[in-house]
Amino acid sequence: MIDSALLAALALSPATAVATPPETGTAPEVSIPAPATEQQAPAQTPASRPAGPALGFGPYPPGWQIDFGPGLLAVPEFPGSRSLRILPIPQLDIRYKNQFFASVQTGIGYNLINTRKFRAGPILRPEFGRTTRDIAVFPGLQRIRFTVEAGGFVAYQPSLFTTVQLEVRQAVSGHNGLLADLSLRRIALLGKWTIGYGGRVRFANAVYFRNYYGVTPAASLTSGLAAYRPGSGVNDVGVSGFVSRRLSPKWNATLFASYNRLVDQAAASPITTSRFGSRNQVSVGAAVSYRFRFN
Numbered sequence: 001m002i003d004s005a006l007l008a009a010l011a012l013s014p015a016t017a018v019a020t021p022p023e024t025g026t027a028p029e030v031s032i033p034a035p036a037t038e039q040q041a042p043a044q045t046p047a048s049r050p051a052g053p054a055l056g057f058g059p060y061p062p063g064w065q066i067d068f069g070p071g072l073l074a075v076p077e078f079p080g081s082r083s084l085r086i087l088p089i090p091q092l093d094i095r096y097k098n099q100f101f102a103s104v105q106t107g108i109g110y111n112l113i114n115t116r117k118f119r120a121g122p123i124l125r126p127e128f129g130r131t132t133r134d135i136a137v138f139p140g141l142q143r144i145r146f147t148v149e150a151g152g153f154v155a156y157q158p159s160l161f162t163t164v165q166l167e168v169r170q171a172v173s174g175h176n177g178l179l180a181d182l183s184l185r186r187i188a189l190l191g192k193w194t195i196g197y198g199g200r201v202r203f204a205n206a207v208y209f210r211n212y213y214g215v216t217p218a219a220s221l222t223s224g225l226a227a228y229r230p231g232s233g234v235n236d237v238g239v240s241g242f243v244s245r246r247l248s249p250k251w252n253a254t255l256f257a258s259y260n261r262l263v264d265q266a267a268a269s270p271i272t273t274s275r276f277g278s279r280n281q282v283s284v285g286a287a288v289s290y291r292f293r294f295n
Contacts, residue, residue, distance in 0.1 A: 060098040063295035067093040067252070071287030078134045079212045080262060080272035084282070091254075091287040109153065119155040123167065124148055129174050130212070137276045140222030144211055147174025161187040177208025179235075197241035205232040213269035225274065230265035236281065237261050250291050257284045 071091045074084045093103040102108040107125035114121075129144040151169030158164070167181045185198035209230040220227040238260030245253050260281040262272055267279045 061095055061293065063097065063293065065093075065095045066292040067091060067289040068292070069287060069289035071285060071289075073283065073285040075283045075285075076281050078130050078271075079281070080266065080269060080277045080279075081134075081281075082276055082278040089285070089287075091289045093289075107149075117157050119157070120153060122150075122152050123169070124150050125169060127171060127174055138219075138223040138225060138271065138274075140219040141215070141225075141271075142211070142219070145174045147171045147176075149179065151179075161189070171208075175208055175211040177211060178205040179203070179208060192246040194244040194246075195242070196244075197239070199237070199239045201237050202235040203233070204235045206230065209233070209235070209265055213266050213271055215270055225270040228268075228270050230269065233264040233266075235262065235264075235266050237263060238281075252289050252291065254287050254289070255285075258282070 069091045071089045073087045073089045075087065077083050077085050090104055093101075095101045098114060099111050100109075104126075107123055109123035110121045111119045112121040113119060125148070127147050127149050129146045132143050135141045135143075149169035149171045151167060153165055153167040155163050155165040163183075163185045165181075165183050165185070167183075169179050169181075171177055171179075180203040181200055182203075183198060183200040185196065188195045209232065213228070213230055215223065215225045215228040217227045219225070238258055240256070240258035242254055242256035244255075247253055260283075261267075262279040262281060266272060269277075271277050272279060
């Protein structure tokens with residue numbers, strides 16, 4: 001399972017952050033951040049542009065922008081896992097001005113409401129589920145298929161490089177659960193360096209918890225885990241960050257990491273408390289990308 005750990009590690013994704021930011025625990029909420037370049041300028045109307053000297057660089061591309069390149073992620077094998085697995089994940093991030101954004105890691109979204117301090121719109125995110133191989137140590141636990149989570153987001157930007165965001169999504173299949181992520185993100189531009197950090201709290205309904213952390217009586221007999229039927233609640237609390245450096249006008253290199261602490265019923269699950277499980281969910285990764293631009 002890679003979505004929870006991935007999205008949390010990449011919760012600062014430039015697609016939805018103020019400054020051009022892979023959520024996965026239950027992936028952690030991360031297209032791999034693409035740093036701003038000197039040619040970028042904030043996409044704002046004259047009326048909404050903050051007073052003061054013009055920025056030499058900014059968070060939004062002037063037209064279409066595509067970042068593409070190789071990446072590696074080390075993420076928990078499944079939500080609540082103690083072990084990590086290394087996965088090759090391409091860095092593919094597509095944006096059009098401060099309106100449309102899409103990436104392999106964070107899905108597809110559009111800013112229907114787009115003012116200096118408020119943004120809101122629809123979003124689709126991938127959820128990669130849990131394979132039989134992921135949970136081979138627990139015979140009988142159900143496989144969770146890949147799905148798409150559909151929903152919307154509302155973001156408030158008290159300053160150009162700070163975002164508070166609420167995102168609510170419903171899975172159309174797979175785990176079939178309802179999720180809500182409340183996050184705070186901050187971006188800093190320091191010459192050729194872009195630094196981002198933030199935190200997130202994830203809430204989930206009973207359907208989500210029972211699919212990922214529950215154990216049915218039948219699965220209890222084959223897996224050796226105690227039967228467990230959780231309800232809704234807080235899934236995890238986490239922090240994440242990234243450091244990205246502009247190697248040239250077209251090439252960028254990025255390192256990122258996240259830490260999520262499972263709480264409440266996710267932490268009490270027999271899956272999490274087993275010798276193969278842990279409340280501490282860590283993800284780390286790196287990527288190199290090349291930037292294409294056109295109007």
